[in-house]
Amino acid sequence: MELILVLLIGILYAAGIYLILRRSMVKLLLGIMLLGNGTNILIFLLGNIIKGKPPIIDPDLKVFTDIYADPIPQALILTAIVISFGLTSFAIVLLKRVYALLGTDDLDDLNTPEEEDI
Amino acid sequence: MMTDITLAILSTIGALAILFASIGILRMPDFYLRLSVTVKAATLGVGLLLICAAMTFPDVSVTTKAIAIGFFLILTAPVAAHMIGRAAYIQRVKTWKGTTLNDLEKEGQLDCRKENF
């Protein structure tokens, strides 16, 4: 199964990279999101992945009695997800503003010649 | 054992309902029909599966949780269906050629809606 996830990681990264190489700002954003997902899965996979054993201690017990999923990658991914949400939302709005100002979402048009409006 | 059989039956029906919904969404000729088919069948199917879950876990908490999930689904699914259906209609999404009657179009409802935006 890990192999499939490995494949998935590759595809997510590839797709992300492909999309950020496009000219559309929206695609750039989607690409960034896919890359983020790829990274998350990668972190997830490279920790110890175990099925059906969430890292939650049984209500009646004080410690784990059997094997459980590695909580660290989960915590890391959680943080990463939230952070990329922040970034993404900002990016989306930036995109909106750029579109409102320039009337395009073509990244190649983001080259207003040197100007003095700072 | 009795529980097991019940579980098996309920889950099978549930799963099949969901399957039909999927087949429906794939096969139905226009958007409205697809929408019409899917929402309820899927809700029903999931509802049955939830009942299975409630039966499997002995806790009261799981039972109430399952009921809550079902309740939420019933509360939200039709609303969502209605909203998207309405949007589709306002955007004049084509109906299937076999559609026999279209009151909404007759009423001119559509045009007055559009003016609002």
Place this chain on the structure above:
Amino acid sequence: MTLTTYFDYVILPILTISVILAFIRLYKGPQIFDRVIALDLIITIGIGIITVYSIRTSQEVFLDIAMILALIAFLGTIAFSFYLEKQSNDD
């Protein structure tokens, strides 16, 4: 055949096939409306899958996820409707 294997080899496959079918609709479209309802259906089936999986692994915590899905999944559909209703040209 135990219940576990039944879930594993009958129910879950049925559900996953359903997801695939729904996804085919999503992929094919043809219109964005079809995709949105396909997405909605996929999430609903997802709730089912999670429920079954929760039974399978005897982990009731997964039901919490199902609950969240049930409560907020429709927000996406609402948002799309909101957008589609106002959109002037067909996307």
Place this chain on the structure above:
Amino acid sequence: MIDNQIIATVIVHLFIAIVQLMFWRKSTAQRFLSVGGSILALILAFKLFFKVYDGEILTMNAANWKAPFGIVFVADLFSSTLVLLTSIAGLAVSIFSCVGVGRQRILYGYFPIFHFLMMGLNGAFLTGDIFNLYVWFEVIIISSFVLMTLGGRKSQLEGAVKYMAMNILASTFFLTGIGILYGISGSLNMADLAMRIPKIQNQALVEITATFFLIGFGIKSAVFPLYFWLPSSYHTPPSAVAATFGGLLTKVGIYALFRVFSLLFIPNHFTKELLVILAVLTVLTGAFGALIKTNIRRLFSYLIVCHIGFMIGGLGLYSKWALLGAIFYLIHDIMVKTNLFLMAGVIRQLRGTMDMNKLGGLYAQYPKISLLFAIVLFSLVGIPPLSGFWPKIYLFKDAFQLEKYAFAGALIIGSFITLYVIAKMWAQVFWKDAPQPEIIEDKFAKMIGYRKTMLLLPVIILASASLYIGFNAEAIIHLADRIATQLLDTSPYINAVLGGQN
């Protein structure tokens, strides 16, 4: 030793920002809070600096979990020095911002975000946990995005899109690296990792991991061929912002590279060669770019790239002297680059433009300010005995010693072109008469004294710091020497963090 004081600067900036958010739309209160808080942070940074100066390494186990289980903050001399420099630069920018940043921007959260940025910088320097470092990096980049777009002018947004795309890509590499690192070692604590990594059997994998960090931090620190975001964006934001960016942002990347490649991945032959080659190319790229730019901030941007090459080269040589030189350069660079952009801001106030072709006559009109700026510019060029001169000697020294003649050549070319472009700039901006005196809008002349002071004081503070670095080079060399020693011998660091338990 457990000591909350380590993250005192972080805490100060955090609370300033929060309180400022509560005083949303009260611009005067925000100004006072900002300057006051920056002064406090500076004092605390000094305290911390003197505490660790003798070589003691302080740690703080956040949440009272001993390393490697919790997040640990470590103040060694390197991080404390950078915290101190950041605080000095921060204070200067803070003062400058009171007048240099428009009221509108202040009303929309300039100051809180600035302090979040300062907090992020301090945190990044102090943390001893690789994932926590990622979080700090994110704090830094998101605040820099916001500061960069604050005001929402067209060029700003255009710059910001590019800046953002490439920085997020950098974060992706960094995070991927962390994931892999965790996968091979099972730890996130840097000291702990330093213990574990040599024991990993598949060292090839370690090298691969190092590559991800190299690329991630390489983008952040604007190394060739990863530097593109910098000249795309640094000329767009308000000068106070550009000053913070120019002085500090790339330096975090440098810091991270130094930290990671001294503590976790000791560079092997290939990495060293690679770093030196990249350094040479970086210097050349920056130099070529600087040669042709006529907007002074664009010029400065390329100079940043150029000088990043010096520091990367120092890391690539990876010898005591070279590291010493690179660290000295880092210290000097933070002070000077911050000041350069502040200066650009003052010039803008004086003339309403930053285009060299349109500028002129400053020396005739404002001789004393011009001389002040000359100090900054000469420090940048490294006119001996000003601050930029000393580190180059060390870099030369080991470039020759280790027979990296290409790097020595790059040092010469880079230094020369810096000299050339700055002289050109001096001639164009200060000497030449203004080509169209009638269209000059001199806001500065109309200002009341206090506002003038607020604009010039930070430049003076930083210029004095540069002068101090230059004339008391001995002290700085001692400092850089100790830092380099700590970088090369990591066992005190590891012991301080892990308490000798392993």
Place this chain on the structure above:
Amino acid sequence: MNSTILQTATRYLLPILLLFSVFLLLRGHYYPGGGFVGGLVASIAFVLHSFAFGTQNTMKLIQYKPLSLIPIGLGVAAVSMFLPTFFGYPVMTGLWLEEKIPVIGMIGTALFFDLGVYFVVIGVVLTILFTIALNKEEE
């Protein structure tokens, strides 16, 4: 959007979602959930309301600017983070009351921290979405 059905449904869903969010917040230490998800769900509740009734009305409902929730949340989290320093512990050390409180269970700085997270998340999501929505209405 002017849909009676949506509006009516929202009337019932909003409290349920808020309740659910508090539930997620409080139980995070023992089960899946916590400040993040709680905050997200709570903000989704308001987002839903804004879809049904318009952003202006939602703003009226909340009464406070969502932006002001951010410093409050940050403040709560930061204070709970630094409270331990007054007791001589390092920053962020978990402090716990000796006795259990009914329903919520153990009360500790971690809970307050989560509460701060909760507020920040609500503030953030609503600020973002409402700003966009209102901005669009202006345009």
Place this chain on the structure above:
Amino acid sequence: MLFTVLSGLITSSLIVPFGRFLKTKWGFILAFLPVLLFLYFTKFVVPIGQGSYFVQSTAWVPSLGINLDFKLDGLSLLFALLITGIGACIFFYANAYLKGQKYIDRFFGYLCLFMSAMLGLVLSDNMLLLFIFWELTSISSFFLIGFNNDQEDSRKSAMTALSITGLGGFFLLAGFVLMGNIAGTYNISELVDKVSLIQQHPLFPLIFGLVALGAITKSAQFPFHFWLPGAMKAPTPVSAYLHSATMVKAGIYLLARFSPILGGNPIWMYSLMIIGGITMLYAAFHSLFRTDLKGVLAYSTISALGILIFLLGLGSKEAVIAASVFILVHALYKAALFLITGIIDHETGTRDLTVLQGLRKVLMPVAIAGFLAALSSAGVPLTFGFIGKDLIYEATLHAAPSLFLYLTIAAVATNILLVSAGFMAGIKPFIGRLPEQFDHIHLPYKSLWIPPLLLAILGVIFGCFPGFVGDWISGPTANSILAQQEVFHLKIWHGFNLILLLSAITILVGTLVFISNTPSHKKLVWIATFEKISPANIFNACAHEIELFSAFFTAKMHNGYLRSYLLKIILFAELLIGYQLYLGGPLHIKWDTLSPVSFYEVTTVCILIGAIVLTIRTSSRLTAVVATSVVGYAICLIFVFYSAPDLAMTQFTIDTLTVVLFVLVLFKLPSFLNLANRRTIIRDAVVAIIFGMLLSMVALRVLHEPTTTDISDFYGDYAYVLAKGKNVVNVLLVDFRGFDTMFEIVVLSIAALGVYSLLKLRLKSSDKE
């Protein structure tokens, strides 16, 4: 000695606040600074003439080996006396020359700085300290040359001068550091003991090359000479100071100082002789065609410097003593001639030799000074120039048998031309008929004409009593250069010999050349046609090419297109990662460590892939959003399967919110255009797929590493016991790794603030910053 150096620095910095007083009539007081310094240095003439030297050392940057080491020996003393002595003349002169100038305070500030930099340079006994002063002279001369900074020409000349000398300076630094590396010290006196170490080192040619580059750029040697004529844009006192005794002589000083260390080998000899030889001939020839008085002087200066380099290259005892004398000779007459030129310029307003004549009638003392200086430069007997020239010929004649003929011819030819140049500058303006336009001219202030007269007369005095100079000044100088102790005695009269014959020929032919060569603009134009391939033009062309290349390179690399930047970054990453993977060796999949495949997971991944493909391929933005959210939801399912409920929840809610966000924002955007052509698409696809494959391979490798779980085990064991929570992930988030969470909500807050300001803040045009 430290104080002598510092005095100028201090004075110059005092001028910043107190500069106003220079504009008063008391301004001349400043000129007593060099006078005092001069007197101070004369004190040392006797002891040094007796063979002793003085050192002083103050610690400065000991860890780098840079200390304020000063050493006063014959060579240093000669230069120190020139710097302060001629400096004193210049100070007095400039005070009158620039009377009423608006920025006279600045001028003297630079001048003081320059003087002390020069002093420091010649007194330093530490290479790096020397370098510091070396650079300071470059910088202060930059300001002096560009003093009339409102003129484009001045700025350009200052730039050129700084560029050339600055570039040389960096080479010099490199050379010094390299030498320090080899010798283990930066102290020049100590280096003398390590000559063999340095000269036998394989890098010796490099060291020599670097140091020589520093010297010849500073001393305006071919092909770097062209900055010097340009530097004539400076006010004349500056030219006089820089080009007679100081700035340009720094290179000479450097080579003289280092000749015991680097000299005495073929590399040194031939390269310096060739460079010096070419320069002296080339420049002397060029001086014939100048119509600008200062131009003549400039070229003759370059030529004289060439002679000096040539002599130092020759390196024999005779050559060195000749050089020691010639330095002084040249300083005296050249300073005088420059100052005279300044007076002429000041009074007549022109320096054009085609116009200037007959000025003796109105400027008699000046004419006398000019005449004397010209004679000295021509080397007429009884002038100091005669002694100098004799020594030069003596040096060339005593060179190796294979060489002496060529060298002597070159020296004679150069000197012939220099005679003409000297007459042109010192005599031509004063003879002939006075044009009417100059009738009104009066003799200027005393402080203008006394200094040149003094210098010119000094040239005659020294010429009459060469023994004195030889014993006390030039002799010790030569001794320092040769690092030995010997007695040199200079004589007026050597009897009739070949040298005297050569001298006579030189003067005779030189005078003939002077008479036959009337300055004209036509000739200038004619010579200018050759200048098309002159070094200056080649340099300019190179500079231009470099600039073009820079523009091209910068535009190519930084072309404004984000996708191109990203592509470059990705390619670089692929290259590196790929190479590292390759180094890692072949990859074997260990099937037994992998978990079994289950149907539902495969399906999930398939859907994920399908959704990704849809995201990429669709032309509708909304579809793309839908597809991306499917990706998110499918990942959410994966999280469920692999026991991450918290993750699944968060991923799901955030995904939903992201959809909402997108939907709110995409409102008015157009649909995707297919902007890329097929080739680009394929290229990008290949790049992307390679990247994905690399990542997959890395991930696979990591998977095969045994996992260490001691830390997560710790969390499992203590989450409840110590942190009182049972959801370990949440405990991690709020306790173990609470700091991450704290600052991640800060990230969120900042993003929200950013969104808020981005959408709400609209700057007024007045609010630029």
Place this chain on the structure above:
Amino acid sequence: MNLMLSFIWVALTGSMYYSNFLFGFLLGFAILWIMNKNEADQRYFYRVPKTVSFILFFLWEMIVANVQVAYDVITPKFFIKPAIVKYPMDAKTDLEINLLSTFISLTPGTLILDVSEDKKTLFIHVMYMKSKEQFVSTLKNNVERRLLELLR
């Protein structure tokens, strides 16, 4: 409504302690108080038991109707006769309208597309319609009447 929230709270937490219920009640009260400050419509829904029974009835209806659609879906030929029907409602209040539409939508074969502005008519998409009159009357008598009875 408050009671309902309390129940949901209990359901969520899954523990039927008195204290928990009370907390849920208070929490629900607080939430409603915060929310309803500005709202005129403050009616609470108090017929929880009736709702539950209605939901059960309605689940049954769903299963029955599903079979029909399922059959149509899996057989190759379609028997559908879709139409969009204007349906005059008796339901008045928002809640009534909402429940009615929920019910209609959840029954396979019918779907609410829109509610008219004056809240008097529904536009329903019907899959199997023999005639408009028959459909309307069936709906009116079987479903709407029943629902309204329960509610009023």
